[in-house]
Structures are given as structure tokens and as C-alpha cells.
Amino acid sequence: MPSDNPISDITEGLIKASVNLSIEKIESIIKGFKHKDIAFIKDNETINIVKEQQKAIEMKLYKQYIKDKSLLLLIKMGLTLRRLENHREKLEDLRDKIFRKFSVNGLHICELVQTGILSRYISILIERVISIEDLEREINIVLNNIERHTLFVTITSTSRTTLKLAFQSISLNNPSIFIISGSGTASKIIREIATQLRNILPHYELEKISTTNKEILFFKRKIA
Amino acid sequence: MELMSLNEVSVESKILLLRGLGLGGKEGLVVDAEGKKILDRYLQIPVKIDNMVIFPGSTIVLDNNELSITMYMEEFGEDALG
Numbered sequence: 001m002p003s004d005n006p007i008s009d010i011t012e013g014l015i016k017a018s019v020n021l022s023i024e025k026i027e028s029i030i031k032g033f034k035h036k037d038i039a040f041i042k043d044n045e046t047i048n049i050v051k052e053q054q055k056a057i058e059m060k061l062y063k064q065y066i067k068d069k070s071l072l073l074l075i076k077m078g079l080t081l082r083r084l085e086n087h088r089e090k091l092e093d094l095r096d097k098i099f100r101k102f103s104v105n106g107l108h109i110c111e112l113v114q115t116g117i118l119s120r121y122i123s124i125l126i127e128r129v130i131s132i133e134d135l136e137r138e139i140n141i142v143l144n145n146i147e148r149h150t151l152f153v154t155i156t157s158t159s160r161t162t163l164k165l166a167f168q169s170i171s172l173n174n175p176s177i178f179i180i181s182g183s184g185t186a187s188k189i190i191r192e193i194a195t196q197l198r199n200i201l202p203h204y205e206l207e208k209i210s211t212t213n214k215e216i217l218f219f220k221r222k223i224a
Numbered sequence: 225m226e227l228m229s230l231n232e233v234s235v236e237s238k239i240l241l242l243r244g245l246g247l248g249g250k251e252g253l254v255v256d257a258e259g260k261k262i263l264d265r266y267l268q269i270p271v272k273i274d275n276m277v278i279f280p281g282s283t284i285v286l287d288n289n290e291l292s293i294t295m296y297m298e299e300f301g302e303d304a305l306g
Binding site: 020021023026027029030032033034035036037038039040041042043044046047049050051053054069073076077080084093094097098100101 | 227
């Protein structure tokens, strides 16, 4: 028996059929599309993932401190990358698209969120700043100048170059907090240089996050 | 608005649907009435028939990926996702 919702009847029939559609059905669907009653999607999975990130508590937290829509979009994509971590192919495809659209700095902002670094960074900042305005300013400074505040170690990096780059960047930019992050092979490099960096950066204290596959160093400038 | 999954629909039927919207299909890609490749609104990449998402209004054609759909939602609001 037909329901009160003719559009629903059409789509239910469609799913059950899984085959060629009759001309009448196609005409009916197109009519629904033109009346803005129907949109065509591949499947619900991608749409649901997008909606999940929009509603995520972490996203709501970031929205309190970040107003720039471009940054919020990248943060959302960072949460999406995290959501896709068990879907290797989709993860790599999305990383590639983010890189093509927003270049390396955009991807690095996403990675900062994906790896949980941004949330830890904010909690470190909370311990160091006095006002909400200072907190907002510091968060936006790091996201808008990510290359001065972070070093993402990759599979092609070496201990020597990583040490050199980190020291140069910290000496040049004098960041309040400097982050070094890497996973897989890169995490081994970070473990190798952590002590050396701590020794040559006496004005910074080191906080580490280590997992079996990930290594993150937070160099925090000592407060006088 | 209802989101209609085309995952189980044959390529032939998808092409007929595209024609009904004034578009078409060629070599697995969505094309316009003149046979030119339609590009994803946000990423400027060709859209495969097997991976297309089409929203009504201005007939917005997207590649099915989280970035394009998020950008669509940013532009048209969450309600635009049904």
C-alpha cells in the first residue's frame, strides 16, 4: 500500500530494485529533484560522517575560541581524518584532497586536530594565559602561523635534519610553545633527538606524548 | 528533502537521470549538455558517475568526499544535507 509520502515510496522501490529504473520512475525522481524534494547521493556514509563532525563536542569547544571560518573548516576536516583512521584508503584520499585544496599548511592544521595536539596545546595555553582574549589570540596565532610553531617529521626526515630544523625554527621564532610530531618511522627519529633538543634548549621545558606509533614533543618556554 | 542513494542504481539509469537534469555521462564522468566534464564545485576535479552527489537548486554536482560535502554544508547550511 502506498504511504502518505510519495517520494519515500519512490526511493524505497529504488533500493529494493537495485537495477535499471523504468522511464516513469526516472521521470518521477527528476520531478522530485526539480521540486527540491530529492538530492542524489552515493551513500549515506559520507553524509553521516560530515554531520557527526558538525555536532562533535570537540568542534563546539574550538568554535568558542576560533571564529575564522577557514580555520574552522580545517579543524572539521582534522576531526574527519581522525574519524577515518581505520579506513586507510579513504583517509589517504581525503588527505590528498585537503593537501591539493589547502596546501601543506592546511593539511598540517588538520593533522594538529587529528592527532589531538590542538586540544592538548589549548590545555597547556590555559595554564599559561590570563584572559580568554589572550587564549583566543594565542590559538589563532599558532593556527595562522603553523610552520613557526610546529615541525611535522616525515618518513623522509633524518635525525640530523630534524634536529637542525627544530633548533633553527625555535631560535628564529622564539615560540611560546613548539611542537614536534611524527608517527611510524618518524616517531623513532623524534625519540632519538628529544634529549639532545632538551639539552640545547635550556629555556624550554619538555612535555612528551608517546604511544606505540606516535611521538609528540611540546617544548614550552619557561615562564620567568 | 530526501537523500536518495544511487549506490545500487545501474549506470544506464544514472545516465538517464543525468539527462533528465540537462547533464550527461561520458567515459564514466558527469558531463554537461555540450559534453564538457563537470567539475566538483569546490575541488575542481572531474566527477565520476559512480561517485557523484547532486544537490537541487542550482544542480550542484560534487564528488562524494567529506571535504566537498562539508564545504557544501558550510555554504548552504546543515539543513541542505536533508
